[in-house]
Amino acid sequence: QLLVGGETLTIWEQAVSHNQETPVKWSKLWEQRVSSKTVLAQFSPDSTLFASMSDNDRLVKIWWDPHNSETKDREYAFNYLPHPRAVTNFTWRKCSSEQKNAVGSNILITMCKDGICRIWASTNPDEPQYLYISTVVDPSQSLVTLQSLEEETNNEDPNIFTSIHWIDSKEFLNALRSSIEAFDGNIDDSICGNGLRKLRNLANDTPDLLYQVQRDGSMVIWGIRNVYCRPRRIPKVLVLLRLAQALPMSDVEYFCGKTYTFHDNTPIDGLKSSVELTVIAQSPQGRLNKYSIRLVDVFDNLSSNMPIQLKYSWTGHRSDIISMKKTSVEDTFVSFAKGGETILWKIVVPNVDQSDKRIGPSITEKFPIKMDFRIKLFCVIPHENFVVYDGTRIVVFSHTKNGHFVQIAILEDYDPSFELILLFNFQHVTLSSTIYIAGVSCKENTVFLWKLTYNDSATTFQQIVFISKMSLQLSFKIAIAVPVEQWPGSNVRNYVSQDRYHPVLATFSSEDGYIRYWQCNLDKNSGLQSQITGNIWAEEVKFFVGGEPKVIKCGPQGKIAV
Structure with a gap:
């Protein structure tokens, strides 16, 4: 039998089949709706009782069949085990086969938020479903x-x-x-x-x-x-x-x-x-x-x-990984899984004195990135700040020392009707305290651009400014967009281009089969053109690849893998 918790408590039974080719069938024996969602349910070792609890619940329920019926029409009654504060978990004591068949052998241990461990057992052999406190383990009363x-x-x-x-x-x-x-x-x-x-x-x-x-x-x-x-x-x-x-x-x-x-x-x-x-x-x-x-x-x-x-x-994801992206932070990358699960990883390079113990670098999980909404796109900016896109808004978060995420700002002037296919950031050519956040949409080949300026301590933002919403000068709809500095290696800006403005974006159009590099021509000092009415995105070079690629990755020194 299988006990399932949730909005209802349900007991399922597996039908006995002697034919191995016949699919296993489960039938529902009993179902009971509960007042609050069950987060933990567990049968006793002899299966005559089962316990259940809800989240932040001070009462543990002990369920039993008062008629001890073997029919499918079952009924379960319950009683409470009260606690002074919310119960965090419980477990039944495992016992030997001799004890399992004995009356009153079911012993339950519960843990409460008051820090006291309580052990419950039955005292009346005629009523084994009623459990009472047998003893407690109180660390504050111990010589520790x-x-x-x-x-x-x-x-x-x-x-x-x-x-x-x-x-x-x-x-x-x-x-x-x-x-x-x-x-x-x-x-x-x-x-x-x-x-x-x-x-x-x-x-x-x-x-x-x-x-x-x-x-x-x-x-x-x-x-x-x-x-x-x-x-x-x-x-x-x-x-x-x-x-x-x-x-x-x-x-x-x-x-x-x-x-x-x-x-x-x-x-x-x-x-x-x-x-x-x-x-x-x-x-x-x-x-x-x-x-x-x-x-x-x-x-x-x-x-x-x-x-x-x-x-x-x-460590890692509980579902399939669908993509991985290099971040602008040194030796880190982000992986995405189904359901919006996101994890930041760090590449650890061993020291010289560790060369005899390790063959090469290792990958460690820094922390999972848990948000209150579904993550669709994500990029990492300096000092463990993050920019997240959920389909309707672009939000900047900061990672605190205790593992939580604090919302810093929402990037204004984003139009949710322009669904983004890429969210990335790049550094100003000369100003290390200035970075840019860009969001690329297939709709009208539109690029949204914001400027983020750090203060002198380089830990918090001094200013977040919306720069432009512009369309790339392209008559073909883009199908793929990737940042040029993805997986850059050590030579981040060692491009073959001789222009002062290096390309930061690469796109592919399935209609003509070309990959194009795009420059963001921002003013050297202010980060803005003197006349913002002009298009700041300029095509630097293009080359033909034909059919639509499955993966495009840009590497160092102007290299690209398709």
Whole structure:
């Protein structure tokens, strides 16, 4: 069965088919409209209950079938688990097959914005659907160093805080069992065997572990006794250790949301006797990191090995890339994907002393560019400012240190009826503080042009002026437009042209099959012609290529690839 959240809660069932060639069919068993959109829903391990929550919701709903019917006409009732503040995530405790079939084995852990982790369990075997607080993990009551309440209040984004994560006993015991089986020798002997013996004793005493990565990159690990036992006992929370500088501070944000911790039984590297767990974590920007936690090194105070290591990092787009464009900022380029997803990348060239470690340059993601509207065209201007076109307007944004985008200005005098096919910028011939933004439209071969002047500090704009809306002197409709300084290499302005005004735009017309270079003849001092009534766009050269190209790229020294 499949549980789906959203505007409604729906349970689907897959029809059993013995014919592999027959398409799999899904039938809807139950559907319930909810008051607010469900952002997280999850079945309990025995599938008799499921929990759901909405965004910024203080109540977690526990659903169950009061009639325990196996028919298609199902009905589900629910009750609430109240919290003092909004719940950020929850998860069910994994358990062994023996515990899964036992009454009252469903245990839920919830994380709330008050920073307290709550563990819920049933107390009445006759009513296993009613969960009550079994115990709590409150970092402020632990003997660990955490940020003060004042620091938490002054945080720029109150929705970002470090969560507490559960290392399920099933995964911990599987990792320990695999390491003991792989260890060749008596675990009572040798240093490595001593670490395994400590973990074996820990598993017998507190098999359920929780951890939190704090703001300074340290990690706190708690153990819980008697979270599930027969006869029932009151659970007890113990602080096992605090690991200083477990992770770089830049990685802390990956552990603010939900993580997935499991034992990977097919490792291709590492020590088999290190009791290794794998953690998949996601940053608020959508990047995925895979970490390895070696519990033997975590609990060994004398170990010189790093107990937590970053194994892999997955970045990039969630959908197909449709284009990439070089920016005017050195060693950066922008990629576009379906749905308007945009990412700025940086080319990292290794230093000479790193030549023995790297073969060549690497590409790293600087940050994804998230806007409130669909991005159609995009260009980067100096000092991490961006110009974005959404089909109706052209907006200048600035990227702040905390990863947000602030709107600086809207470029005036743009006519939305002229849909743009290209948005690019180029530098003034002599004035480094002046750049130009140009938008090219197929309609009437029109080019919009703005001048942006930086102040003395070269970090903010002093003036944004609309210069002109002019048509290229061309009797054929342009089909493709590209900036000349795209992928320029190091010789940005080493053109074969002897004119003072170098070409900045290249166009292709399918009607005549010619590629043309265009100059923007602006006054040397003011950036404007003395008489703006004349056309400032002049054709420099043209050459015949025939059929319409799929890709045109301009390179250094006047070269072009078609």
